[in-house]
Amino acid sequence: MLAAGVLLLAAAAVVVLLAPDRLGLADRTPVAQLVALRGLVACLLVGGAVLLVGAVAGWRQVAGRAGVRRPGWRLPLALAGVLVLGAAAQAAVVVGRGVDGSGAGPAADGDLVVLSFNTFGVVEADDLTALVEQQDADLVVLAETSASTARAVARALTDAGRPTTALAADSESTRVEGVALLVRDSLGGYTQTSAGLPATELGTFAAVRAGGASTAYPARSDVPSDNAYTAYPGRGDVHSDNAYTAHPRRGDVPSDGAHTAPTAYPVDAHAEQTPASPGDTAYPVDTRAERTPASPDDTAYPVDTPAEHTPASPGDTAYPVDTPAEHTPASPGDTAYPVDTGSARTTPPAPDVVVAAHTRAPSAESSMPDWRAHAVGIAEVCRSTPGAIVAGDLNATLDHPGLDDLGPCVDAAAEVGAAGLGTWPADVPRVLAAPIDHVLVDGRAWRVTAFGVLDRVGASDHRPVVAHLARR
Template identity: 35%
Template structure:
């Protein structure tokens, strides 16, 4: 009997550590490590997998009586972990502002990873016109597509930076009404075309267009560097705006504490709304496309995750900002 109790305790402790690594890896210092970093980005999938595993464990406990104490211990840990992840999703907000809310602001930011020009210039321009976007960030978009979308939409300054391929090509459109901007400054060491543009006017809006490296095997340090740089770009630019595909969520270290900047989705209780991959339901996807703003200057009036379009595997996102008095 004593050995069975000890076995249950060991099983419970080990499964609890694994569950914590999946649900809240920051507690173990693993949120930026390969494995936990990918798992925690897909909280919806974690909840779904947890429910399936829980059902399997309960069925096993019913038919496998000899191992029932161990299985029920694992089931209890799985149930608690799944419930915790579900609560986190609900608290962060699995939905965004309804588009018919017609929120008004001083500045509208649109970001859309078009997946190697998977979205035609006229479709991008229509999106810009539909939401009256003033700042448009287009990761994985060629110079030609960026320029043509700007020409069709009209009234934009065009910036573009390519490192070595269309995957590392990022476009930026800035409305003429925001004033003139200096030539872009590339992210030093950035592999996927991130850059900053600074206004010539002292009261202008510094803008950073981001495409961070994904947290792939063998590239975790590149990912850490890119995401940390994006948040730092927002912190160091008074009134700044950072937007794009950050390949990170608010569970990851760089975005977990971005003060004095805020994530527009989190500010509008939409930080659990998945933007990638677009063929999964929103509650299952990873919210990796962001608009970060200096909260000392801007208030987020609305945030929208739009429907997928064209051939992109990302959903476009729109943030409506109001300048603070």
């Protein structure tokens, strides 16, 4: 009876880890944590079987020398067999989801390249710039990345001939950085909002294309839709540190090739909104700050000082005026509008909505309710938003609630047979890691042409992922 009970218990554990969703246990501790690491669980099960057999063999030798009764093989071998079968089943799930490690390769002409990477707040801007250039990425979601780092990457990309805008939202946690989104300017202007998104408190936000057809995430009522370069982290008072432009759109920019601007025109919900020039209501002015030149010789990059902001006069280059129009690439010879020379590809189609996400991790029992709500909420955003792209560290796999049934939304890795490769932790082989970093897309609007889990970058504990998308 004891032997039968042990075998039954082992078999039950194997079944739970194999199909926890069918038993309603995929979101329960510790199953939720273990099922995310199927490859590692398979190795542990095989290791357990080997140790069990080895221990019994050693015990039998010692018992024989001591002249005592040796243990039998029936139960240990049966138990080892159950563990090995469990390992094989886990491996079958991983292989079935795809372990194609060939990578995404070069993007096809017209493909939209989406890169997602949790930098853990430790990857340098130079390394990120090199990664974006290497992958020729058009959209880059950076979880646990400071606004200053994102701004530095956007500036470096712009200087390298890839005009880029950085949007960012702060985390409400003091332990992790927020989320940033780098948008290649050839895609057009985007407005940032957190309306309708799960309150992850880690910086999750959506970017809505100016003039896009989607109304799922409209801009705040006090911000015109064509203000494509102001970041709104979802709070009433938006700091200047939350508004980032990689380069200005103004004709008074010096012709020496300097295309980076450390500040933009943030919107303050508690301040009076006045136009930058007569008839210009697209770029509201913060009346609490006066913009003065950064240095006597620098008239293109104004900085805030604690004084009243005044609008520009026609000949005053210290206070450049934005025109209410969507940012477009430069015409030849126009240094105010830098030409995107960083790619030979045709400009890809621009998504109407991009969600840059970082959700809670199931790291403790107290975090489980938030984790469940966030995973389900992010998945619902993808399901219900036509043409949406959702990317980031979702801290969930295809086994977990929300991602286990995406409806019209699809997981890019699963679409091309690479969903068995994990991203965390980065110091173990991909087949042993948890695939918790995702690119989710509306399968009615986008076709996934390639996906890859990339090599480790810097000291981050996550690997980056990249997806190539074609418009249907």
